[in-house]
Amino acid sequence: MKSLKYLYREGRGPSSSHTMAPARAATLFLESSKKDSVFRVILYGSLASTGEGHLTDEVIKQILTPEKTEIIFKPEQMLSKHPNSMTIEEYSKDKEFVKSKDFFSTGGGALQGEEEGKDIYPFKNATEILTRLRTTGESYWEIVEKYEGPEIMEYLDHIWSVMKNSVENGLKKSGTLPGGLGLPRKAGSFFKKSKRLRGEFKSLALLASYAYAVAEENASGGTIVTAPTCGAAGVLPAVLYHLKTTHKFEKEDIIRALATGGLFGNIIKHNASIAGAVVGCQGEVGTACAMAAASACQLMGGSAGQIEYAAEMGLEHHFGLTCDPVAGLVQIPCIERNAHSATRSLSCCQFSLLSDGLHRISFDNAVDVMYETGKKLPGLYRETSKGGLAKIYKKNNPAKY
DSSP, X not given: OOXXXXXXXXXXXXXXXXXXXXXXXXXXXXXXXXXXXXXXXXXXXXHHHSTTTTTHHHHHHHHHOGGGEEEEEETTOOBTTBXXXXXXXXXXXXXXXXXXXXXXXXXXXXXXXXXXXXXXXXXXXXXXXXXXXXXXXXXXXXXXXXHHOTHHHHHHXXXXXXXXXXXXHHHHOOSBOSSSSOOBOOHHHHHXXXXXXXXXXXXXXXXXXXXXXXXXXXXXXXEEEOSSOSTTTTHHHHHHHHHHHHHOOOHHHHHHHHHXXXXXXXXXXXXXXXXXXXXXXXXXXXXXXXXXXXXXXXXXXXXXXXXXXXXXXXXXXXXXXXXXXXXXXXXXXXXXXXXXXXXXXXXXXXXXXXXXXOOSSOHHHXXXXXXXXXXXXXXXXXXXXXXXXXXXXXXXXXXXX
């Protein structure tokens, strides 16, 4: 497994695989291109199907220069059977071919073959880590610090600062989200309404407002952290922000929780996929829920076994979750889904703490089943906006298409 630095990435929304990774591909390609060149970019599969809604074409043009760049969409075609594929071609000013390169966006802002350094963890899965912890008495976060070095905690300190800012910035903003769906921002109003509530209703309203805040920042192209993706970026920050403000945890506690949650997200990324175009939303929001559940369970004093159980429940109860964003935008059902997943994260934490941490299905079992399920989902439910909610919305609103 690679460093957590490649799981937690600071960037701008609305999509890690459709915006951040293509932007980096264009930047890398441009570095070896001539100043007077022109470009032809071909988007395939999911990158083409939801490219306009995810601003894929716009971010590429901004980097390669709009007047020098032609974007071609081929949603029915894929390179090497990968749903997030693209080709960038360079031509001279006289339209003579210079070079081309294929890129594959693998989820969470990563490019296939991109230099992410060597594997730094000697573990293949959660079972191996849990066995180690039960022998040595270490914590998950100590495993992260041991193999990544103390500098990883400094990095996670910065990541937490960005997450916290995305929550607080999102709570302050109002107006309508871009994209044409006419969705108003709701985070601020939820937060204000929470002040009039008590008990569980107040807690739920606060948690939802934090998740909406980050998801709305992402949808409007604001700065967020992939956790593990842009589309699921609101779950973990919402849970950590909520627990910090209600239980007065120290920043050091939050950073250690980020390390633990990241370790479980890394396992999924390493052994399965976190890309909606590959496994549906179970790989995005499902992974985010597992990460948040594990983080919360550690904060609340859970044992190594209880933390693993919380993460397993978070992933298991998202099996089969489809990715069918309306109009290709990271808004419906994505924003609401972040809030629902945040609440489920805390439920998984609570259920696990009630138990002794023993259970029949391991986290690694859940990862395998999620990956198998995701690969068997029809393509129209894997970030193509051709089925489900996207299809019914288009049928009900033909004037918008």
